[in-house]
Amino acid sequence: MxxxxxxxxxxxxxxxxxxxxxxxxxxxxxxxxxxxxxxxxxxPQIQAALARRASHPIFGYNFRLPALQEALVYWQKQRHGWDVKDHHLSVLPSLMTALAYTIMAHTQPGEGILIQSPVYPPFHNSVKEQQRKLLINSLINDNGYYRIDFEDFEAKAREAKLFILCNPHNPVGRVFTQDELQTIAEICQKHKLIIFSDEIHADLVFDDNKHNPIAQMAEEITLTGISPAKSFNLAGMGTAALISQNKQLLKAVDHYNILLHTFMGNSFGIAAFTAAYSESxxxxxxxxxxxxxxxxxxxxxxxxxxxxxxxxxxxxxxxxxxxxxxxxxxxxxxxxxxxxxxxxxxxxxxxxxxxxxxxxxxxxxxxxxxxxxxxxxxxxxx
Ligand SMILES: Cc1ncc(COP(=O)(O)O)c(C=O)c1O
Known part of the structure; x- marks a missing residue:
């Protein structure tokens, strides 16, 4: 087809x-x-939605359309069994914008941020360039298959304020299991870390692997970044979303989203995002x-x-x-x-x-x- x-x-x-x-x-x-x-x-559904939007000749400021939110709620439930109906949501230009704002909102210079390396390079950079302390929980390469060193994770979590999760993981290709995520969630709760969960690859999962949003296991401490950029090939559309059950966590991030005037979205990005999750x-x-x-x-x-x-x-x-x-x-x-x-x-x-x-x-x-x-x-x- x-x-x-x-x-x-x-x-x-x-x-x-x-x-x-x-x-x-x-x-x-x-x-x-x-x-x-x-x-x-x-x-074709995204192409049609973009053509429809282009046919209206005014491209002024956007207001977050209920259709986008509905599409996102539908998608998370349908694909990942995650009910986000009553969650709080922000629209931002990209997941890395969401990450940079989260670092600004929830950590101070010199405070520890934990990542699992090797990992998507902007994770390293966003921490270092904002003068936070990079704490690295190196993944264990077990004959090509990457596992988490939980002992090291917990030791570093003691020093950290924020943990940046990449799940599914770029570049090692892991989709972390429910058990692995549960252990991460427990350690982060115990040591009072906030989790920024980058789930941009969530829809791209093969075989019997299942993507589990970590927010389901740690909803009060998690900010989840999602976007159709990878799964629907829309990286140039400049539209992502940050979701949390915890209003205060999201509100602090939104402070920067408003300050830097990035909260209103992009006319085409909104149309593409909505058509991806509702029609594609x-x-x-x-x-x-x-x-x-x-x-x-x-x-x-x-x-x-x-x-x-x-x-x-x-x-x-x-x-x-x-x-x-x-x-x-x-x-x-x-x-x-x-x-x-x-x-x-x-x-x-x-x-x-x-x-x-x-x-x-x-x-x-x-x-x-x-x-x-x-x-x-x-x-x-x-
Ligand atoms: C794990 C991960 N997060 C984020 C991004 C970039 O997303 P955005 O363009 O929305 O910042 C990528 C792109 O490759 C990625 O692999």
Whole structure:
């Protein structure tokens, strides 16, 4: 019903993934499997909603429409069994805006903030650049599968005010289990931490894995960031939401949302967000089937052709985590070979934290033909 195979030329649309290659990698003619958006057209329902919005010629300030809230409430209940009807909600331009405001609202310079590295680079940066103390609970790499070191987590939680959770986890591909989340929730409650739960990849979960919003286990201390940016390929739409059962927690964050005048949303973002959650579920189901097949193909091909590259089991997200350390060359040499010999742009692992040194992240949210080409290009150097 939906076409994920067609190669759509994204060059000259101002997209970071292609048009930003020159700035980031120094060359523009690389096959980009780096930044986390997908090379697929958005759902026809989203396209229609945007066309409808564009047909009205006035784009003034927005007021958070009840339709957006309804769509979000429906979606969380329908997909994740989370009832957010009576929760408080803010609209913001992005999850990283929500995170930066949360750090401003709930911590002071010098106070500890806990993250689980390797993790999405802005988690590190948002803490460091606001002069908070970065506390790192390194994930344990257990033969490629990442587990939480709870003893270390609790030791660091004693010193922290805020914990930033990434679930599903970018880049290691974990969807944390109910038991893991329960343990995290208990430790955070015991040591009076606030949880900022980044659930942007929540809808991108495969096999028998299930996404569990941690707010269900720790509603009084949790702020949950959600957005259709990843699952519906809307990262350029500038619209995300922050949800909490605890009005005071959210109100403190909203202080900055109002101060910086980012609370009114974006006309197109609101239309796309609403159409994603209220009308595009069958598209998402089809996407999940396509991504799962891409993942299985990638794992199969890599095992046959590149047995020295170890892939972490991938429970969720469209981002594969490749351990290249068996080649025994530096990470910069790996990236150089990928770029100059394979003509590929992938993310260097160390940008996710020192635990990622010697790894690379590969985005398989692309037509199968692109993935096949990328795998074949790897042969030029590995
Ligand atoms: C875990 C995670 N959080 C947040 C983002 C970015 O979200 P936003 O653009 O809404 O800040 C990404 C993008 O890759 C991500 O992987």
């Amino acid at each position: 939906y076409d994920f195979d067609t190669l759509i030329d994204r060059r000259s649309t101002g997209c970071f993934k292609y048009d930003g290659l020159k700035q980031i990698y120094g060359e523009s003619e690389l096959l980009p499997l780096w930044v986390a958006d997908m090379d697929f057209a958005v759902s 579920e069958s598209w998402l189901e089809a996407l999940l089937g396509y991504l799962k097949a891409n993942r299985d193909y990638l794992f199969e091909q890599m095992a046959i052709k590149f047995p020295r590259i170890k892939l972490s089991p991938l429970e969720g997200t469209f981002l594969a985590w490749l351990d290249m350390r068996d080649y025994d060359i530096s990470e910069s040499e790996i990236i150089r070979k990928l770029k100059e010999e394979c003509r590929l742009a992938l993310n260097a692992g160390s940008t996710f934290g020192s635990e990622g040194e010697g790894f690379v992240r590969l985005n398989f949210g692309c037509p199968r033909a692109t993935l096949t080409e990328a795998i074949s290009r790897l042969k030029r150097a590995f």
